[in-house]
Amino acid sequence: MTTIRPGFMFCVCPDPEMIRDEVRAALERCGTAPDGSAWRIQVHWGDEPLPQSFWTALSVPDLMGGGRAVVLRRAHELDDGFWPRLTPVLASKKPSIFPLFCLEGPWKAKGPNLSKALTSTPYWTVAETRKWVWRSPGLTVQAVRARIREWAGSLGLSPGPGVLDALAGSLPVDQSGLKRELEKLELLLGSRRDLGMEDLDGIGFKADIDIFAFLRTLRNPRERSAAWAHVLARADDDGYALQFSGLLVWEARTMWQLLSGDGDAVRLPPFVRKEKEAAARQIGLTGLAKIWPLALAAERGIKTGAMVPDQALEFLAQGIMGLFNARS
Known part of the structure; x- marks a missing residue:
C-alpha cells in the first residue's frame, strides 16, 4: 500500500544502517515516481564539499522524466549556513524530486542534537507538523x-x-x-x-568479559578497586562498554532466577550455581532489580552521546559498588 509522498523528509538516527533502511522504506511507502517509474536515488554526503550538482538535483527535474530521490547523508556535519539556503528550494515542491536529509550525529540525553539553524527554519516546522521527520535513537x-x-x-x-x-x-x-x-x-x-x-x-x-568473575570479585571489599580499575582500563572503547552493560543485565537476570525460586530454568554446574546463589543473596532481589535501570541508563547514555564510554562505566561502577556496599 502506497502513501502520499512527503514534500521532503528528515531521518534522524545515529545508526547508519537504520538510516539506510528507513530511506528504502520511505521510498517503498511512496510507491513509484509520478510517471510510474522507480525512484532513481542520488546520494550526496554532508561531510564532503557539496557540488553544484547537489543543488541542481534538488531544483531541476529530469528532462527525460522519471523520479529522483536526493539523499543527503551525514547532513548533521554541515555548517549552520547551509540550512537557510534550503528554504527557497523546499518551498517549491516538485513532484518528481524527493529530498531526504539524514542527520546521523550522536544524541543527547533528551534526544537528537540538532542545529538551531535547522530547527528555526520554516520548512522544519512544516516537517514536524506534517510528520515528515523520522526519529530513532538506534x-x-x-x-x-x-x-x-x-x-x-x-x-x-x-x-x-x-x-x-x-x-x-x-x-x-x-x-x-x-x-x-x-x-x-x-x-x-x-x-x-x-x-x-x-x-x-x-x-x-x-564476549571477552567474564561478568560473574567480576561480580564475584566485588564481593570482597579489598578487591573492588582493582576489579574496576581493570574494567576502566578499556573505558575508551564504546563497544566494550555496551557489551559490558548487556552482559551485566544477562547475569543479573540469571541471579534473579536463582534467588526468586525460578532456578530450574537455569542450567549451571553445581559449584557455579552455588557461587551465583551466594552472590545473588548478597545483592538481594531489590539490588538485582536496580541493575536493569543502571545498565539501560548507561547504554542509552552512550548511544545518545550523553555519556562517553568512560563516564558510562564509571556510572555503572558507582551504582554496582553501592549495591554491594549496602549489603556488606
Missing part, C-alpha cells in the same frame, strides 16, 4: 533482544534455556553488526532448528 540492548526473538521465531528455532539472553549479551548493538552476526549464525545452523549455547561459539563477536 538499537538498544532491549531492542537487540526483541530483534533476536523475532529472528528466532521467523526461522522456527528452538533455543535452549538462557541461549537468547546469552546471544543478546554478546552481539553488537548496531544494525549492521547485528545483521552480520545473525546471518553467520543462520549459516552455521543450516537445517537444524535447535539452538544451543555451543552454537554461539560460531559467531565472531564473542
Whole structure:
C-alpha cells in the first residue's frame, strides 16, 4: 500500500544502517515516481564539499522524466549556513524530486542534537507538523533482544534455556553488526532448528568479559578497586562498554532466577550455581532489580552521546559498588 509522498523528509538516527533502511522504506511507502517509474536515488554526503550538482538535483527535474530521490547523508556535519539556503528550494515542491536529509550525529540525553539553524527554519516546522521527520535513537540492548526473538521465531528455532539472553549479551548493538552476526549464525545452523549455547561459539563477536568473575570479585571489599580499575582500563572503547552493560543485565537476570525460586530454568554446574546463589543473596532481589535501570541508563547514555564510554562505566561502577556496599 502506497502513501502520499512527503514534500521532503528528515531521518534522524545515529545508526547508519537504520538510516539506510528507513530511506528504502520511505521510498517503498511512496510507491513509484509520478510517471510510474522507480525512484532513481542520488546520494550526496554532508561531510564532503557539496557540488553544484547537489543543488541542481534538488531544483531541476529530469528532462527525460522519471523520479529522483536526493539523499543527503551525514547532513548533521554541515555548517549552520547551509540550512537557510534550503528554504527557497523546499518551498517549491516538485513532484518528481524527493529530498531526504539524514542527520546521523550522536544524541543527547533528551534526544537528537540538532542545529538551531535547522530547527528555526520554516520548512522544519512544516516537517514536524506534517510528520515528515523520522526519529530513532538506534538499537538498544532491549531492542537487540526483541530483534533476536523475532529472528528466532521467523526461522522456527528452538533455543535452549538462557541461549537468547546469552546471544543478546554478546552481539553488537548496531544494525549492521547485528545483521552480520545473525546471518553467520543462520549459516552455521543450516537445517537444524535447535539452538544451543555451543552454537554461539560460531559467531565472531564473542564476549571477552567474564561478568560473574567480576561480580564475584566485588564481593570482597579489598578487591573492588582493582576489579574496576581493570574494567576502566578499556573505558575508551564504546563497544566494550555496551557489551559490558548487556552482559551485566544477562547475569543479573540469571541471579534473579536463582534467588526468586525460578532456578530450574537455569542450567549451571553445581559449584557455579552455588557461587551465583551466594552472590545473588548478597545483592538481594531489590539490588538485582536496580541493575536493569543502571545498565539501560548507561547504554542509552552512550548511544545518545550523553555519556562517553568512560563516564558510562564509571556510572555503572558507582551504582554496582553501592549495591554491594549496602549489603556488606
